[in-house]
Amino acid sequence: MAVFLNNQFLENEHASLNIMDLSIQRGYAAFDYLRTVNGKPLFLENHLDRFYTSAEAMRLPLSKTKEELTEIINELIKKSGLSQAGIRLILTGGYSPDAYSLAEPNLLITCNPQTLPSVADFEKGISIITYEYQRDLPQVKNTNYMMAVWLQSIIKEKRADDVLYFKDNVLTEFPRANLFIVTKENVLVTPAENILLGVTRKKLIEISNDFIIVQEGNISKDELYEAKEVFMCSTTKRILPIIKADGIEISDGHPGEITRELYARFLSLES
Numbered sequence: 001m002a003v004f005l006n007n008q009f010l011e012n013e014h015a016s017l018n019i020m021d022l023s024i025q026r027g028y029a030a031f032d033y034l035r036t037v038n039g040k041p042l043f044l045e046n047h048l049d050r051f052y053t054s055a056e057a058m059r060l061p062l063s064k065t066k067e068e069l070t071e072i073i074n075e076l077i078k079k080s081g082l083s084q085a086g087i088r089l090i091l092t093g094g095y096s097p098d099a100y101s102l103a104e105p106n107l108l109i110t111c112n113p114q115t116l117p118s119v120a121d122f123e124k125g126i127s128i129i130t131y132e133y134q135r136d137l138p139q140v141k142n143t144n145y146m147m148a149v150w151l152q153s154i155i156k157e158k159r160a161d162d163v164l165y166f167k168d169n170v171l172t173e174f175p176r177a178n179l180f181i182v183t184k185e186n187v188l189v190t191p192a193e194n195i196l197l198g199v200t201r202k203k204l205i206e207i208s209n210d211f212i213i214v215q216e217g218n219i220s221k222d223e224l225y226e227a228k229e230v231f232m233c234s235t236t237k238r239i240l241p242i243i244k245a246d247g248i249e250i251s252d253g254h255p256g257e258i259t260r261e262l263y264a265r266f267l268s269l270e271s
Contacts (some may be wrong), residue, residue, distance in 0.1 A: 002079040004072050004109040009079065017106060022093025026100070029092040029143040030054040034199075035114050035235055036085045037270045041073055042235075046199045051089050054140045060091050060105045069109075076111040086114035086236070090143065117237055122263060125243035125255060126161035126232075128174075129154070130221060134167045138194045148175030162232070164224075164245070167194065171219045174232055177240075180204065181219055182212075182229035182258045189223075192216035200233040200266070207265045212258060221246075229256030239263045 003015045023029040032051040035042055048066045055062050064072070073087055088110045094103030131154075133147050151163050164179060165172045171179060172194050178201040180190045188208055190201060208214055224230060229251050230242040239262060241255035255263075 001110075001112060002076060003111070004076060004107070006107055009075070012110075015108070017092065017108075018095050020095045020097075020099060021106060022096050022099070022102065023090070023106075023143060025096065026093065027144050027146070028058070028102075029090050030058045030060055030141065031088060031090040031143055032141055033089075033235055034087050035116075036077055036082070036087065039077055039083050041077070041087065042270065043199050043203065044070065044073070046202065047089075050141060050197070050199065051091075054142065055091050055105075057137065057140045058091075058093075058142065059102060060093065062091060062105070062107070064107065072109060073111075076109060080111045082111065082113055084114050084116075085111050087111050114236070117240060122238075122240065122255060125241040125253070127159065127244040128162050128164050128232075128242055128246075129158045129160045130164045130166055130171070130224075130246055132167060133165045134172065134194060135165070135196075138172070138196060141196055145175060151175075160244075166221060169220050171221065171224060174234075177232040177234035177237055179219070180231050180233065181224060181227040182256060183223070184226070184228050186228070186258070187213045187215055188258065189215045189217060189219055191219055193218070198234060200235055200238070203269060204233055204239075204262055204266060207269070208262055211261070225250070227251075229259050231255075231259045231262075233266075239266060 001012045002009050003012050005015045032047050034047040090108040092106045094105045096103045155163055162174055164174055172191050178198040224245055225248045231239050233239050241259050243253045
């Protein structure tokens with residue numbers, strides 16, 4: 001499978017980074033992830049905007065323009081021959097002389113097969129637990145997933161599928177997804193602070209305004225448990241209903257009406 005590293009296309013097995021790169025030494029790198037539909041990148045402009053925003057926030061200069069990145073991504077898709085793929089853009093901290101100082105970033109772009117949740121997965125829904133934690137630089141999409149990886153064994157012990165972070169009883173986000181709830185008053189609410197602003201989250205807000213009131217604001221753990229409907233959303237998950245949180249059943253254990261409507265509307269954006 002072909003990859004792009006700095007200024008050249010290489011086969012995956014021939015692409016490498018020096019061990020002094022800050023992405024290896026300190027886990028310091030910005031990234032973004034998008035997927036393709038029928039060989040075309042989905043919401044590419046939104047993802048590139050966020051990639052540039054993350055890179056700037058991490059003080060990592062990007063040497064490529066958005067037009068150049070678009071050409072590289074399209075060429076990678078063409079070389080892969082994949083209709084449904086995941087594109088990962090990584091901008092590292094560079095080859096640091098002291099394993100601490102920033103250096104010239106390395107740009108790595110990969111293209112690999114992507115599997116999405118099925119309709120059956122949507123109907124089944126997922127179970128989650130909550131955990132108190134706040135990501136560093138939450139507005140930045142970076143490669144630091146230490147807590148999320150560390151929590152995997154606890155998630156399995158609780159027989160759950162994912163973990164939802166909170167801080168001081170205010171819910172924020174999942175490690176790789178955003179949160180939405182539907183209140184008893186039929187208001188769609190999503191956290192607005194200390195989160196990564198997801199591209200799927202943005203699209204759902206846009207397509208829901210004409211049939212339900214949408215609010216961006218704080219959500220407490222009690223409001224989660226008492227919600228009429230709850231779901232997560234992301235590039236790789238689309239929309240997945242949450243039918244149990246910390247052992248408490250939500251929406252009678254089934255995807256709710258609003259969640260179903262948004263799921264159908266989001267799928268139409270892909271066609």
